[in-house]
Amino acid sequence: MANCETHNLPVLELEPHQIREALRCVLHTIIFTRALGYVIPKDVDSELFDVTYVQCGDPGVEAKVESRITDFCTQVEKKPAELHQLQLSFYETRRKQAWFGTQDERLYWETWVVSVLVLQPDIALLQQQQQQHQQHQLQQQGSFGALTGAAHHHHHHHHQSQQQAQQLTSQVRAARQARLQSALEEQLTLVVRRVNDRRDHIPPVLSTSAVTFPFDITFSGTSTRGSLQGGLQAVGKMLMKATPPPVLG
Amino acid sequence: MADRLTIEHYIGEAFVKCGQVILGSRILPTGSVQQQPRSARDKRAGRWFLLELEEADGVGKEVELWRKDLSSPLIIEIQMAPGRIAALAAAAAAASTATAGNARLAAAAGGGSSTDGAGVAAVPGDLLFTPLERWTLQYERSPPSGSSSSMAGAGSGACSGSSSTRTYLDEVSVYKRLTILVRSLYSYTRVLPAYKLFRAAKQRYAGGQSQFQLQYRIRRTLQQQAIGDGASGAAHHPGPRMQDFAFAPVDKPPAGAFVSRCSTTRQRQRWFWSIVLGAHGDAVHP
Numbered sequence: 001m002a003n004c005e006t007h008n009l010p011v012l013e014l015e016p017h018q019i020r021e022a023l024r025c026v027l028h029t030i031i032f033t034r035a036l037g038y039v040i041p042k043d044v045d046s047e048l049f050d051v052t053y054v055q056c057g058d059p060g061v062e063a064k065v066e067s068r069i070t071d072f073c074t075q076v077e078k079k080p081a082e083l084h085q086l087q088l089s090f091y092e093t094r095r096k097q098a099w100f101g102t103q104d105e106r107l108y109w110e111t112w113v114v115s116v117l118v119l120q121p122d123i124a125l126l127q128q129q130q131q132q133h134q135q136h137q138l139q140q141q142g143s144f145g146a147l148t149g150a151a152h153h154h155h156h157h158h159h160q161s162q163q164q165a166q167q168l169t170s171q172v173r174a175a176r177q178a179r180l181q182s183a184l185e186e187q188l189t190l191v192v193r194r195v196n197d198r199r200d201h202i203p204p205v206l207s208t209s210a211v212t213f214p215f216d217i218t219f220s221g222t223s224t225r226g227s228l229q230g231g232l233q234a235v236g237k238m239l240m241k242a243t244p245p246p247v248l249g
Numbered sequence: 250m251a252d253r254l255t256i257e258h259y260i261g262e263a264f265v266k267c268g269q270v271i272l273g274s275r276i277l278p279t280g281s282v283q284q285q286p287r288s289a290r291d292k293r294a295g296r297w298f299l300l301e302l303e304e305a306d307g308v309g310k311e312v313e314l315w316r317k318d319l320s321s322p323l324i325i326e327i328q329m330a331p332g333r334i335a336a337l338a339a340a341a342a343a344a345s346t347a348t349a350g351n352a353r354l355a356a357a358a359g360g361g362s363s364t365d366g367a368g369v370a371a372v373p374g375d376l377l378f379t380p381l382e383r384w385t386l387q388y389e390r391s392p393p394s395g396s397s398s399s400m401a402g403a404g405s406g407a408c409s410g411s412s413s414t415r416t417y418l419d420e421v422s423v424y425k426r427l428t429i430l431v432r433s434l435y436s437y438t439r440v441l442p443a444y445k446l447f448r449a450a451k452q453r454y455a456g457g458q459s460q461f462q463l464q465y466r467i468r469r470t471l472q473q474q475a476i477g478d479g480a481s482g483a484a485h486h487p488g489p490r491m492q493d494f495a496f497a498p499v500d501k502p503p504a505g506a507f508v509s510r511c512s513t514t515r516q517r518q519r520w521f522w523s524i525v526l527g528a529h530g531d532a533v534h535p
Binding site for chain 2: 029032033034035036037038039040041043045050051052053054185188189191192195196199202205
């Protein structure tokens with residue numbers, strides 16, 4: 001895409017249940033800062049993170065973003081081990097003269113690439129750690145019990161190891177959540193900075209709606225935008241409208 | 250509207266709008282404004298930069314002075330004062346005299362304000378002054394480039410004399426950039442840690458409590474910087490506790506703007522931010 005400003009945001013490492021909310025934060029922030037029409041901003045306190053992001057207040061936009069996020073999450077579930085990228089692209093529509101008539105062409109002028117790496121949930125990881133920890137404890141207690149012959153010591157140490165494992169679980173979960181919180185805030189800050197860094201490529205505001213620039217959200221697995229899609233549509237029109245050749249004598 | 254108004258007019262409105270954005274995300278309104286329905290709000294503030302904001306009585310009226318007068322920077326400091334300390338400050342302020350500095354600590358419930366020229370409350374200790382953020386909006390008119398005889402002489406006096414014949418170039422671009430900047434600022438104020446305090450204070454206020462109060466004060470000078478940055482004058486030199494965050498300037502003739510931020514993290518996780526939003530004005534090409 002010629003003259004399309006591309007912003008590659010840092011990879012977000014998210015657990016599956018966090019992807020939807022994180023994408024809401026980032027995508028709505030981008031869309032709001034690019035909505036140059038009359039906007040009644042809507043502050044949204046994130047359900048999972050200690051973050052407040054801003055929506056532009058357009059129900060159609062919210063529905064579109066939510067729908068695409070749902071599709072993206074479905075895609076992620078199929079291949080959770082891969083790095084997934086979602087692209088939010090702003091475009092303007094121009095009429096293009098072709099052989100068979102005029103055709104609407106999308107000229108993309110800005111793309112935001114949001115990369116998501118899916119992490120295993122804490123629970124699965126920590127359960128493995130807990131089991132390993134407990135097995136280690138039991139091995140130690142087994143040898144101790146053989147020496148002392150006291151069964152109640154075994155129960156006491158087992159209870160202790162469970163408490164330690166729970167503390168470990170909480171600590172790991174808290175640390176991961178803190179890292180993610182920080183990463184998300186940095187990403188939103190980066191979006192705000194990038195929005196102002198380059199503005200010469202922004203086309204004139206022609207729409208009176210709040211979201212002045214149309215956009216689409218794509219990701220791997222969806223149909224490609226731009227010339228390929230437009231070309232297929234053009235061929236279809238040609239086949240529909242073309243008249244058959246005269247019968248040769 | 251873009252054809253009839255000057256760049257300075259846009260900048261002035263941007264000052265007011267940015268001030269409203271900042272204070273609207275930090276300071277609780279006084280009175281019963283919070284209970285007013287959304288439809289009863291005055292929507293005149295929403296015209297500029299196409300961003301509707303909630304109007305709060307008693308908060309931020311001082312920033313409107315900059316709509317007409319851009320000669321001095323607009324500095325908004327956000328600070329935190331626990332409720333009990335704020336009450337002490339109110340009692341002390343009644344009997345205190347001015348100390349070093351040119352700002353006065355206000356102790357009104359839900360937020361307070363002060364402007365230059367007043368003294369400070371003689372409340373000891375830096376616990377009372379817990380600066381969280383400093384936002385600075387500054388407009389600088391640069392001397393004309395390639396000036397002809399009619400534009401000879403630098404300084405705002407010579408430039409302003411011929412302002413009636415200028416500034417019809419690229420107002421649309423400047424207005425668009427300011428619109429983007431205002432939106433970015435709106436989002437950014439909600440990312441910073443101080444917004445969490447505002448949110449917590451709002452919830453406690455709604456519940457009849459006000460354990461933490463965010464207060465603000467407004468200045469006209471860049472001198473008398475807050476504790477820790479050691480700066481003086483208009484130069485922006487953050488101290489060791491400060492960090493800078495800069496928006497790209499609205500740097501297209503005839504106006505330019507820059508935004509930067511200073512922050513600090515202390516032992517008690519206090520943050521001090523300073524955001525400088527300035528505009529460089531260039532002489533108009535006739």
